[in-house]
Amino acid sequence: MSTSVKAIVLSKIKFRDNDLIISCYTQHRGLSSYLIRGAFKSRRPGTIAYYQLLSQLEIVETYKPNQSLHYIKEVKSSFVYKTLHTNVIKSSIVLFLAEVLANVLKEEEQNILLFDYLETALQWLDSETSYANFHLLFLLKLTKHLGFYPDMTQTEVGVFNLQSGYFEANSKHIYAVSLGNNLILKQLLDINFDALNRVKLNADQRQAFLNMLMQYFELHLGYFKKPKSLQIFNEVFK
Template sequence: MLVSTNAIVISKLKYSDNDLIVKCYTQHYGMLSFLLKGVLKSKKGAVQTAYFQLLSQLTIVVDYKTNRSLHTIKEVKLNHLYSSLHTNVVKSAVVMFLSEVLSSTLKEEEQNETLFSYLETSLLWFDSHEEYANFHLLFLLKLTKYLGFYPEVNNLEYDYFNLQDGKFEFNPSSKYAISGENLGLLKILLNTSFDNLSEIKINAKQRQLFLNMLLLYFELHLGSFKTPKSLQIFNQVFS
């Protein structure tokens, strides 16, 4: 069955000399994997490697068959042409890091229009803005809303946040209770939009510590989550 859907490229892996396996988060079918035969050899044809840069936004025509692990792309075109995500060195590092996080968190082959819309609009915001030092922090925090473990905002005035339970608490109840600068930044980000990100002033060390806390939060709530291999390179770019 040929179907058309918007898609965001999440990962790609070389398979044999001339083939690629590409994973995309699609608007209508969730996460799907595609085998692109001969795409590394051919410079002609409807499907070319240039389309499949990480987090690219595409419209694809798919030969979709239920219960198949690898699908075939018949046609592809760019849905949005980024102006900076793949040419700005720092943004490219963010793209690599976030795509690895998404690859580890987005597993379901089912439609989730609100999650797809969030990915689409937030990436477009990132592409079009020049002040983005804290983008990845807010992106990951907001992503938890769609993954089912967004922090409960009751008792926001309390002095601790329990990463394991996702709740603010008056007294620490476990080793996963955070306080201090990480807690303060968490409270700020919970009340911040992407358009107000430039108002948050933190240094590289604070940013790195908060990111490590966020990744632990993901690990505690997603059993399959793995710390991105690109984290070390990413931290060097933002140091």
């Protein structure tokens, strides 16, 4: 059965000599993988370019429920990025976030709110010139869709506990965050991307908060592994 769907590319790997396997997050079915035969020898302009990480596509797929790999009959961009793949810093963000998303998005079921979030956030990043803290807010907001967004009922009374997901009075707990990270977390909670320029962080603060977020993901997603690109990514933002 052929169906037209929107998709965001999460990962890609060369298969055999000329084929490509891509993993996408789709609007209608969540995670889905595709085999693109002859991708590296196709004479059609831009065939490989369509499948850059986090590209937003509209595809016509051939889907068979009992198969792990499906096929793409037609492809075009649903949104054409202007800077995301050409700006060196933004490209580093794309590489890092794509690795995180490929790690955490496992469900093969529709989640329109999550898809819309990814689509809108990436378009915002593409259009902005001030985005040093984008990845921090992106990951924090992502936890809302993954089911472990920090509880905000007691933000004024204590320190955030990574294990419980609550703000608590006990600042000596093994999973209590540092006071610096606690302050940044309170600044980022419940703001939108357009308010990010009000959050002023230096490179050390940014790196410490990102490392805290990675620990938070590890505690709440048993299968989560720190991205291989994390160290390189931190170097870029020094």
